[in-house]
Amino acid sequence: MTSVDGLRLEWRGAFDNRELNVLHAEGFGGPVRDDDWVAQVEGHSLGWVTARDAGRLVGFVNVAWDGGVHAFLLDTLVTGPFRGRGIGARLVEAAVDASKAAGCEWLHVDWDGALAAFYLDACGFRPTEAGLIQL
Numbered sequence: 151m152t153s154v155d156g157l158r159l160e161w162r163g164a165f166d167n168r169e170l171n172v173l174h175a176e177g178f179g180g181p182v183r184d185d186d187w188v189a190q191v192e193g194h195s196l197g198w199v200t201a202r203d204a205g206r207l208v209g210f211v212n213v214a215w216d217g218g219v220h221a222f223l224l225d226t227l228v229t230g231p232f233r234g235r236g237i238g239a240r241l242v243e244a245a246v247d248a249s250k251a252a253g254c255e256w257l258h259v260d261w262d263g264a265l266a267a268f269y270l271d272a273c274g275f276r277p278t279e280a281g282l283i284q285l
């Protein structure tokens with residue numbers, strides 16, 4: 151666990167489904183769902199990073215995994231009032247460090263819109279060619 155400006159960042163930190171569903175709905179839009187995030191990430195992810203301010207979940211990132219050397223960043227989220235303070239970049243940095251420590255060699259990410267400045271400039275990803283099919 152690390153502390154950054156009063157925030158607690160934790161790899162595989164405990165969370166409950168309700169607080170992550172609220173954060174997810176705020177970040178990606180739409181209604182607050184009833185998804186079982188705890189089962190999903192415990193069953194399928196290498197790990198995740200939580201950011202808490204005085205106990206409140208204010209940030210999250212999920213590191214999906216192929217079981218080998220590839221991991222994939224998903225669900226990068228910081229709640230509105232906490233954006234623009236470097237928390238998103240610190241969440242990603244913690245995910246990078248933990249993925250490297252777990253033996254992964256590649257961390258992938260993709261994004262929509264204007265987030266190149268975030269992932270490339272602030273988080274250190276290099277651009278690559280990639281493809282996507284909506285199933």
Ligand SMILES: CC(C)(COP(=O)(O)OP(=O)(O)OC[C@H]1O[C@@H](n2cnc3c(N)ncnc32)[C@H](O)[C@@H]1OP(=O)(O)O)[C@@H](O)C(=O)NCCC(=O)NCCS
Binds near residue numbers: 228233237240
């Ligand atoms: C994307 C997100 C996680 C960034 O979190 P954050 O804590 O605000 O990011 P940081 O403060 O670490 O940003 C670092 C830098 O990245 C860039 N950046 C961050 N958010 C950006 C955005 N929405 N658009 C363009 N550049 C952005 C800026 O250069 C920023 O530096 P600055 O604040 O000095 O200008 C947050 O805006 C969010 O939760 N968005 C909604 C959900 C989402 O779209 N997630 C990404 C899915 S791929």
